[in-house]
Amino acid sequence: MSPEDQSPVTRGAKFVGVLVALRAAARAVRGRAPGSPPPAPESDVDPSRRTVPANPRMEALVGVLLVAAAAFGFAFTVIYIVASANTQLLGIAMGGALCLLAVACIVAGKFVVPQETHVEERGPLLDEEQTEEVVTMVGEGGEGISRRALLVGAGGVAGVAVLTASAAPLASLGPTLNPLHQTPWARGVRLVDDQGRPFRAGDIHIGTFYTALPEGKDPESFGAGVLVVRLPAEFIQLPAARRDWAPDGILAYSKICPHAGCAISLYRYPTYAPTSQVPAFTCPCHYSTFLPGEGGRLVFGPAGRALPQLPLVVDGEGHLRAAAGFHEDIGPSWWGVHRAQS
Template identity: 55%
Template structure:
């Protein structure tokens, strides 16, 4: 028996039970036969059901898109709720105006096998009143696909964000460094031992790859890899501000007054005190971070403003964002 058949059978049985005088056994063969079978064939109702099913599917699909684009928006609840409401409305209209309505009352007597066969034969024809079967089936498919996606997609919240793309940052050759207030950062703004936060000019400040820390140390003490020899003009170095342990912003710079009695210059993360040796390409020397901060190669333009000489040297942020080394 098809799903529609089962629904019709269940609805008929329920209506029979609720009908006064029938459930109590008052009907006899002498009464007028109350059986009725309506086959509505209402194309407008079918079109309405199809439209509501498609609407449910589209709203559920919008829910999936929102999860990927903006997982925090309150529109998530609105779209999913409206999708369920549209589905419920479609089922109500289908139940009342599309699916065959049948009343079948029988006198109480021993069941006749022939009656059973007749009932089965009638149930096999319950779809006769539906003239737009394919349209309704397609609309139901849209609704099912959308709602299935809406149910499955929230599972992605258990893993990394869909928009986490640690390898893509706004930094590229020639992009000027600006202060958080938007003022171009000049090499002369940084004295020996100073520290500044900087952003790429004109880029989205909220991107994780945007913020860098800029420090100035004695150029004679810098020990960068050979490939990075010219990345620190006048002893000025820049690194991603996002800690490679758990993604906190690095806001501390330790610079010794007397290195003979103190530790050397280092960036320190305030969350769990991971410490990065800036003179050796920000490799971690203390704390839980296991990976160096990505370095931004620097240059100084003709007006003395610091500019990026290329992209960041590696992926921004914690290793569990997909960075393997």
């Protein structure tokens, strides 16, 4: 039935139906008893009482517990002297002593000392008279001052100035932001492993990834680590501008995830072509997944940009070198991050 076929009656009925449904939903949310709920029930029973247990058996139990706690306590010192490397025994001794003391206290608190239920009245928090007096007294401190606005204004300005002055040196905590755009990679820097041995093109095999660092540079700097993989030609579909970045099918990418700065350490390589997906890097922190064959394109996860690629060359001796530095910033994004041209 198309809308034109509907008689006004049908449409009216539908409208009413919607209204009824809305009202039912509203009532379900508001509840069957609208308005403020009944006040909390107050009770006028007098619950005050005091009982003196006078329970020698419980007193004896507390005594036993205290002696046991003492034994555990002494045991800790002994264990500390003769077997200080035994964390388990130390823990049992100290934890046991404290737990036994705890039980002794709780048993004493519940069964040995007088048990009392006491009623205390709550006074009002707001005392109108006193509050007014305080306000008056504070106000009287300004008696006889005619240039109040001047003093308040100047005082405020002075306060802001002094606060700013004392906060300003915070800025000296941080250096300039220029290093954010720098990495140790530049044209000609050789790729080495964490022992400083240079990578040869022939060392890079299909199906696994290698972590490379820049030769002679600080390996602890954020941009130092790169991922190196070799892919068969069928998996490589680089953008036109990057055609010569992958000599012999060897590709290098920043190891630092452009999402939240973790080092990427998961590599997926198809082992059974018919069901597997293309090779991918995955960050173990938030599982952003990037395709090394497609210039580091993101296929899953929260990263806001592709994985930065490092152009490679193979030198005359067969060693891998950076053909240039990174063309974009590595690591997490910020206001001034240089993103890849796409």
